[in-house]
Amino acid sequence: MKEYQTITEISGPLVFAEVDEPVGYDEIVEIETPQGETLRGQVLESSEGIVSIQVFEGTGGIDRNASVRFLGETMKMPVTEDLLGRVLDGSGNPIDGGPEIVPDQRQDIVGEAINPYSREYPEEFIQTGVSAIDGMNTLVRGQKLPIFSGSGLPHNELALQIARQATVPEEEEGGEEGSEFAVVFGAMGITQEEANEFMDDFERTGALERSVVFMNLADDPAVERQVTPRLALTTAEYLAFEKDYHVLVILTDMTNYCEALREIGAAREEVPGRRGYPGYMYTDLAQLYERAGRIEGKEGSVTQIPILTMPGDDDTHPIPDLTGYITEGQIVMDRDLNSQGIEPPINVLPSLSRLMDDGIGEGLTRGDxxxxxxxxxxxxxxxxxxxxxxxxxxxxxxxxxxxxxxxxxxxxxxxxxxxxxxxxxxxxxxxxxxxxxxxxxxxxxxxxxxxxxxxxxxxxxxxxxxxxx
Structure with missing residues (x-):
């Protein structure tokens, strides 16, 4: 492990340092400030002689006299079945007052792409208990089905309802042992009020017992917002493919995640793409969404419901536009229905589940x-x-x-x-x-x-x- 005191520039959440040997992309960094505080970061860009580091806790207190240590490994999530029932911050540290996590494994948060040959086609129904979804835009195990909402619409209430009600009907009726249902809830850039609302509901309904909650608040660093969904998905993949759970991953709000991408892109002085968002945002979102699925020979599955608020209710905005290209449909919340007091205000006409036909059909007691x-x-x-x-x-x-x-x-x-x-x-x-x-x-x-x-x-x-x- 080499230590440097060669910081040349600090820009927003980024620190630039000179190095005399190659440094790996995404490598974890420890920065020790002159005050003795140790901050964690990640290599964002590595070129000959200089690296840019994004600092998870923000760059406050860092100056050119700070020490930089490169740890030689990428960021890993400590995973164990005991994570169920726990509440963690956006960096994966417990914030519920419970014991420290004793991991069974430490898994890379970037994940491993599912081999297309081994990927099983999603075709098993998940019951959310919401008629506008189950009846008209059915969610299927292994699918990624986003909720397109708008500022002020009750998408949080819908997310909580799905989190506590979602079940796999076959398993309820005595299906295969070991294929239990779990929820991984990843919140990014939400307010303290929203966080309290989520936690009160999880605890009141008992849904927390089968859930793992990651909380990144609005006043937390934007850099941490990029890590939170990857920690959540790594946990989901472990529970699904190592412990045979059917895992539903709810990510809210993807708009806050994309704003963090834009903020960091601006700090790096990148050439902006459409509406100022990075040109690689499509690739970045695809890396997250494509971590849903089923693997041949594994009992478990990862199903995703990302939630995003469309700026100005504009479905041509880059965030919903790119999300719609990657995912298998969308659930659209409607402001007019909300003003009429419809709960949940889901407009079924622009909504779509592309895998619905594979997850439903004959055999139900009410016909096709x-x-x-x-x-x-x-x-x-x-x-x-x-x-x-x-x-x-x-x-x-x-x-x-x-x-x-x-x-x-x-x-x-x-x-x-x-x-x-x-x-x-x-x-x-x-x-x-x-x-x-x-x-x-x-x-x-x-x-x-x-x-x-x-x-x-x-x-x-x-x-x-x-x-x-």
Missing amino acids: HGDVSDQMYAAYAEGEDLRDLVNIVGREALSERDNKFLDFADRFEQEFVQQGYDTNRSIDETLDLGWDLLSMLPKEELNRIDEDLIEEHYREEEPEAVQAD
């Missing part, structure tokens, strides 16, 4: 899930179009058929999407509710569902009962 979902999509979309027409000609000018589709759209939002943050619906309950709504429409309008299923599940009395009410 895919047909029911397709029919509800079509009916709700038609009702939405008719709302625009009503604004022009008035409801009285519409036919009886059109009025039924308008009523369907209203009830779909008020009864199917609306469920509150404490209601946990099974997939059978969700599909039951779907059939209740579809029974408002004439049978001949249900042109996306097999006739045998219509005969079996259509509720003849439903329209009359609604009218009587």
Whole structure:
């Protein structure tokens, strides 16, 4: 281990030092200040004669007299099954007052790419208990399905609801032993108020027992924000592929993560890309998102739900735009639905789960899930179009058929999407509710569902009962 006192420049979260031997990219660094404080950092760029180091705790107290030690290894996460139930900071240190972590292994936080040949195709259903997701945009084990939200929308409440309700139905019914369900929750750049809200909910509901929580707060260094999701995913990979857990990774807020990338890129004086974000942001996000999946011969799986707030509700902004290219769909939260008091305010029309068809199908007790979902999509979309027409000609000018589709759209939002943050619906309950709504429409309008299923599940009395009410 060599020690240098050759710091030449300090710029924002970065320290530049001269060296006389090659230094590895991502190598961990210890910087000892003249006051005796030891700070940790990571090599961000290494060239002949000089290296740039990003300092996790910030560069306060560092001057040119500080000592720099290169440790010769990359950053590693101490992992063990005992991490379940623990709360850690954004650098992986316990902050819950519990004992120090005694690791079984120390794993590189960069992770290892899953060999495409060994990657199993995701096709097993995860039940979140949220009808707008389970019924219309189903989450599948090993998938990466982001939530596109906006500033002020209740994405935190939805994240907490999914964290405490998500289950693998087959395992609940006595599936293979050892394939338990766990949640890894990585928070980046959140406020202390949000952190308190998350922790209160985790502790109140008992969800913390099966969770590992990483907390990077808004006043923590931006550099740490780049490390937090990698620590969370390394922990998830260990639990999934070493301990056979089905792990759901919730990362919030990816916008804060990307802002940290931009801040550090500016400190390095990089040529900015679109809207000032680094040109390599696509690659960087892909390195995180592609760590979801299943491996042949392993029982466990890693499923990701990244949450991002779209600046200005703009889905063409670089962060949601690039995320949409990498992930397999998106769940979109809607400001208009939120203003109507719909909880959760998920707009199913622009939402999409590209792997949904592989994770659902026949065998459920309420008929073919895919047909029911397709029919509800079509009916709700038609009702939405008719709302625009009503604004022009008035409801009285519409036919009886059109009025039924308008009523369907209203009830779909008020009864199917609306469920509150404490209601946990099974997939059978969700599909039951779907059939209740579809029974408002004439049978001949249900042109996306097999006739045998219509005969079996259509509720003849439903329209009359609604009218009587």
